[in-house]
Amino acid sequence: MNETRRDKLLTTYRDGLLNDTLPFWLTHAVDREHGGIMTSVHQDGSIVDTDKGIWQQGRFAWLMGEIFNNVEKRSDWLGEAERTIAFLDQHGFDRSDGRMWFHVTRDGQPIRKRRYAFSESFAAIAYGELAQATGGQRYAEIARELFLRFVQHKPEPKFTDVRPTRGIGVPMITINTAQQLRDSIDLPEANQWIDQAIDTIRQYHVHEDIQCVMETVSPDGKRLDHFDGRLLNPGHAIEGAWFILWEGRYRQDQELIQLGCQMLDWMWQRGWDNEYGGMLYFVDVNRLPVQEYWHDMKFWWPQNETIIATLLAFAITGDPKYEAWHQQIHNYAYKHFPDTSHGEWFGYLHRDGRVSSPLKGNLWKGPFHFPRMQLTCWKILESLCPSSSHEPHQAAVDPSI
């Protein structure tokens, strides 16, 4: 990567984060009255639903803690993290069973709990950052407890036991959550859980014979020839790929790097839209029609994760293929997703790039995938030696980002 392009990209990500994405959410989403944030915001930042997603509280508190710990020790950033964690402390938990809610009212009354425990995983990394930022032992204890709750959680079944399945979501998020907590609170069990999660993905979800990362398989990793079993989520698998690449770089483990690159290579081929560009949401492993209605839309986050994965793969391997792919997905995304009127990114485009919904956020989209991409890519680019003598394998990057 030449120096000009590196500097230009670095500026795009860093300044985008600091001067656009953060101000957008800090201006519009923060709830000074009841605490936490409201993420259901219209194009211009006005609130269209005051309800609060618990995922988004954890993710926002994580983001503020992460930039406090790794960008600049700004007390206002730490204050936002503390303020949001206080809302989680007070309203995030069902006292009857210790589980976390998924959806609460503006003042924190519970609306919905879900079968699975991703609220816990996102809260865990938030408490972890706050522990790191403040040295608060209570935060560290809660972070570890939430992590263990997440990895040990057995969701109530949605289906009978006639056709049991396993999904890639939990092992993927286990890797990233453990990586975060290894960095923030030095989680003792981190490596063990990461090893186990990567083994699970490799053993059951990485299907060499058809060069594909399967989203949902039978408990012993067999493909299921039904709608749900054939459904691929390329952006999700690519997110998993970069978590593994990250681990490979951290451990200087070539096998992990190879695994991550393989997953990225395969799922780029499956998910890239040759007609309009960008990553499709869902595709069928046998190229049959998909049952989900929004299969061919362009969501923001698969683009974010693919931008990270391709840049990280390039930073680690120096393979020009990844630089080219990164340029391709970066250019596509920055052409179609930014809202030039009010800042931040749209979340939901039609296949051809037209805006389907002007929402900047809802229960699902909040200050997470996009700012995480900006921060991660900024830091990856900082680690890249700007000269042509760049030795990609040696890049020393702060593993916490």
Next chain:
Amino acid sequence: MNETRRDKLLTTYRDGLLNDTLPFWLTHAVDREHGGIMTSVHQDGSIVDTDKGIWQQGRFAWLMGEIFNNVEKRSDWLGEAERTIAFLDQHGFDRSDGRMWFHVTRDGQPIRKRRYAFSESFAAIAYGELAQATGGQRYAEIARELFLRFVQHKPEPKFTDVRPTRGIGVPMITINTAQQLRDSIDLPEANQWIDQAIDTIRQYHVHEDIQCVMETVSPDGKRLDHFDGRLLNPGHAIEGAWFILWEGRYRQDQELIQLGCQMLDWMWQRGWDNEYGGMLYFVDVNRLPVQEYWHDMKFWWPQNETIIATLLAFAITGDPKYEAWHQQIHNYAYKHFPDTSHGEWFGYLHRDGRVSSPLKGNLWKGPFHFPRMQLTCWKILESLCPSSSHEPHQAAVDPSI
């Protein structure tokens, strides 16, 4: 409506049903090996998933029984109804609690049960038709029992009790199910349940002040200013409108006819896409963005229900507005949905009419809304006096269709 247009439309619906829709499903979907039907079919009729939806078994058995009882006493049609009911008898029920499944394997092993009881309502009308066709007392008893299970069902809550809601779905389907069973098995409680369901819709869902039929409201009918509470499903409300129009015609009750017309008028204004034509899937009551990703797609069934509602409103009232609307939605739908290569209709179009998924069926789309529209409109048109002296209020239509 002039005679030429009436005859042309009648032919379109009748011949479409008998020469296209029925052959499509009878050729491709019927499972001669395990019974019932497989509805997950590709554009050309090939099976892409062998799993079976229980809704679709009931709906198909109802359709075959309905045409046997009301079109022609063809033993092959009755045979299809009996064959499919036999699959439901054997595989549709959870013996542990008497509830019906939602999704089973090809050979009838249960995959999923849902919180709500629409499997029961669709099975009820199927057993009812078979009772009428055969005089079988057991079928009639099961039909009545399933109806009572449906109307008395209390679903397990998905949400906490912080913000309770009521939806229009159950009262709507109650009306239609009771109408069907009044006709097929002379259900004794039919009128009482219909009255109660219409009262519920009028009292809680029909909001005169903003001229709108609300899909989801608080238990006492208040609007909820959140994504779910603001979400309108115009095609669904219009389906409800024609169930009420049907009842108004059956009872010669002007108040019911007025209510049905009002619901249709309001929701046509809310749902009609002035830019591309057709009924949108979801719109927000305050014209804010909707959280559901597929909000602006064109699904087949809202078009089907709107075609029925506008034609029925015209047949009852003679108001030329409804003839014009019927022509508008009919022309739109017949321009975009039919598959000229393999027959039947596509189910899922983008807003501008491009095909999003070539699937002819899945767990949700099967032989129901489209053939029901063809049958119902055919019979409505038969009832229309073709001369200019047509007295719309007097149209004598077999109320069973």
